[in-house]
Amino acid sequence: MKTTFTVAGGGRRRLIGWAWSGLSTTAAQAAVQCLGFIAGILIVRYLAPREYAFYTIATAGLGTMTVLTDSGIGSSVLALGGGVYQDPVRLGAVLATGIRLRRRFSRIALVLGVPLMITLLRRQGASWGEATLVAVSVVPLFLSTVTAHLFEMVPRLHQTLTSLQLIQGAANAGRLLLTAVLVPLWPIAPLASLVAALPQWWANLRLRSMADQRALWRRSADAQVASRMTSQLRRTMPAAIYYALSGQLTVWLISLFGKANSVAAIGALGRLAMALAILSAAFNAVAVPRFARIAAAEPGLARSRYLQAQLALMAACLVPMLLLFCFPAAALALLGASYGDLQHEVLLMGFSSCAATLCGAAYTLGAARGIVTPAAITIPYSIVGQALLVALLPLNTVSGVIWVGLLSALSQWLLHVLYFEWHYRQPPPKPICGANAVT
Numbered sequence: 561m562k563t564t565f566t567v568a569g570g571g572r573r574r575l576i577g578w579a580w581s582g583l584s585t586t587a588a589q590a591a592v593q594c595l596g597f598i599a600g601i602l603i604v605r606y607l608a609p610r611e612y613a614f615y616t617i618a619t620a621g622l623g624t625m626t627v628l629t630d631s632g633i634g635s636s637v638l639a640l641g642g643g644v645y646q647d648p649v650r651l652g653a654v655l656a657t658g659i660r661l662r663r664r665f666s667r668i669a670l671v672l673g674v675p676l677m678i679t680l681l682r683r684q685g686a687s688w689g690e691a692t693l694v695a696v697s698v699v700p701l702f703l704s705t706v707t708a709h710l711f712e713m714v715p716r717l718h719q720t721l722t723s724l725q726l727i728q729g730a731a732n733a734g735r736l737l738l739t740a741v742l743v744p745l746w747p748i749a750p751l752a753s754l755v756a757a758l759p760q761w762w763a764n765l766r767l768r769s770m771a772d773q774r775a776l777w778r779r780s781a782d783a784q785v786a787s788r789m790t791s792q793l794r795r796t797m798p799a800a801i802y803y804a805l806s807g808q809l810t811v812w813l814i815s816l817f818g819k820a821n822s823v824a825a826i827g828a829l830g831r832l833a834m835a836l837a838i839l840s841a842a843f844n845a846v847a848v849p850r851f852a853r854i855a856a857a858e859p860g861l862a863r864s865r866y867l868q869a870q871l872a873l874m875a876a877c878l879v880p881m882l883l884l885f886c887f888p889a890a891a892l893a894l895l896g897a898s899y900g901d902l903q904h905e906v907l908l909m910g911f912s913s914c915a916a917t918l919c920g921a922a923y924t925l926g927a928a929r930g931i932v933t934p935a936a937i938t939i940p941y942s943i944v945g946q947a948l949l950v951a952l953l954p955l956n957t958v959s960g961v962i963w964v965g966l967l968s969a970l971s972q973w974l975l976h977v978l979y980f981e982w983h984y985r986q987p988p989p990k991p992i993c994g995a996n997a998v999t
Contacts, residue, residue: 592725593838595732599739599756600831605896606747609824610685614694614749616827617680620811622698622753625673626705629666631797633658635927636789637713642852642928645717645774652776657785658710659777661793666706670699680815684823697750700757704764711767714775716849724845727766734759798935802942813964817955825958828895829906832884833913839876840917843869844924852928863984866925870977873921877914884910908962915969922976926983933979938972945971 607615637658644650674695681691715724738755771777814826847869854862884891888903926932946968954960 590838592729592732593834593841595729595736596837597831597834599732599736600834601894602736602739603743603752604828604831604894604899606743607749607752608747609898610820611747611749611752612827613684613820613823614681614686614690615752616811616823616830617684617815618677618694618698618749618753619827620815621673621677621680621695622702624676625666625669625698625702628669628672628801629662629702629706630709631665631801632793632795632927632932633661633665633789634709634713635924635932636792637710638717638849638852638928639792639930640785640789641713641717642849645714645853648774648776651714651717651774652779653782653785654789655710655714655771655775655777656779657782657789659707661786661789662706662710666703670702673702674699684815684820693750694753697753700754701760704757704760708760708764708767711764711771714771716845717853718774719846719849720770721845723770724767727763727770730766731759731763734762792930792932795932795934798939802935802939813950813955813961814958817961822956822958825899825902825905826961828899829902829909829958829962830913832891832894832906833909836877836880836913836917839873839880840920843873843921847872847921848924848928851925854929862929863981866980869925870918870922873918877917881910881914902958905958905962908959908966912962912966912969915966915973919969919973919976922973922980926976926980931980931983933976937979938975941975942968942972 603615604612637654640654641651644654677695677698678691681694682688686694712724715721735756738758739752742755743752811823811826811830814822851862851865851869854865884907888906889900892900892902892906923932946964949964949967953963955964
């Protein structure tokens with residue numbers, strides 16, 4: 561009985577520790593994200609709807625290229641690094657391998673992403689010169705993110721989050737300052753894209769210095785780690801490529817079937833929904849690294865923590881949704897007069913963003929332990945579901961494309977949760993590298 565009490569007490573202390581870390585990290589992350597949120601709102605208000613439509617397409621293209629560049633590499637680094645994060649040599653080997661792969665994939669993403677952006681910009685009425693300038697303007701920011709995400713893994717695994725958040729806060733403050741000074745003088749989409757690049761390059765230098773303290777990554781990629789990482793990438797890459805194209809589904813659909821004002825409306829509503837990025841960032845900083853560090857010999861603990869993390873995130877999403885439901889007009893007032901008639905759409909976008917946040921969390925938690933729904937299941941499942949939604953819903957309206965994104969995200973979240981549960985109901989497999997072991 562005494563042992564049982566001790567274990568239960570230890571479990572309660574761990575849960576309290578998680579809760580306290582989550583609250584403190586969320587508070588700090590709220591300050592960091594608030595700076596980025598204000599900069600985004602300023603861009604919405606300063607740019608005319610036509611220019612903001614161009615900016616929205618460029619931002620969606622940047623997101624797509626970033627996901628293509630990652631293709632599951634970040635999750636692999638987290639999964640492999642979770643078991644060796646206290647060993648600078650082995651953690652450095654994992655990080656160096658991930659950096660080499662991301663740099664290779666970034667070239668492919670550029671070749672695919674820039675022509676896609678130019679095509680969609682031309683469809684929205686941009687001249688060849690305008691389309692090219694807007695598409696090229698996101699390249700500096702894209703290049704700055706190629707390694708930044710991987711360097712962040714080191715402080716996240718060690719849970720030295722204060723230093724990480726100080727760097728992120730300074731970068732967002734720099735972006736806000738440049739936005740407030742420059743964009744009112746030249747309210748054009750290319751400048752709005754460029755102002756974020758300089759602070760991010762500075763942040764990269766700081767993150768690299770932080771990684772140097774705990775990981776010997778300035779070395780050639782490790783062949784054994786590369787083999788293990790490639791093995792996991794074979795399972796994650798097809799789905800990652802698919803999600804790179806479908807992750808910005810609402811923007812792509814409205815860009816193809818709607819007008820510039822509708823594209824701008826989707827982008828502006830998306831800025832309001834970025835408030836949920838606070839929850840997502842805190843979740844990825846606290847819950848995911850700790851989840852990756854759970855020993856492979858404790859599958860029952862991993863399963864219970866997965867469900868607890870999902871429930872905690874759902875509860876957290878209720879707070880901003882309640883505020884949005886009570887004060888939709890106040891939220892829209894932040895965007896300016898051009899978007900004041902979107903009270904129904906802003907609520908839909910809020911629900912869609914919550915669903916996307918939950919879906920991303922379900923996938924990220926599983927991938928942190930090498931548990932990813934096979935592409936042979938994910939892609940056909942998602943394509944069939946999205947094809948039905950596209951056939952049934954109006955794609956030339958803002959609410960229609962938001963419904964497509966909302967229902968798609970919910971269906972994919974359900975798939976990830978069910979697959980994770982199915983995985984842990986199977987007989988124990990032979991241990992794999994992605995489950996916290998690099999030797």
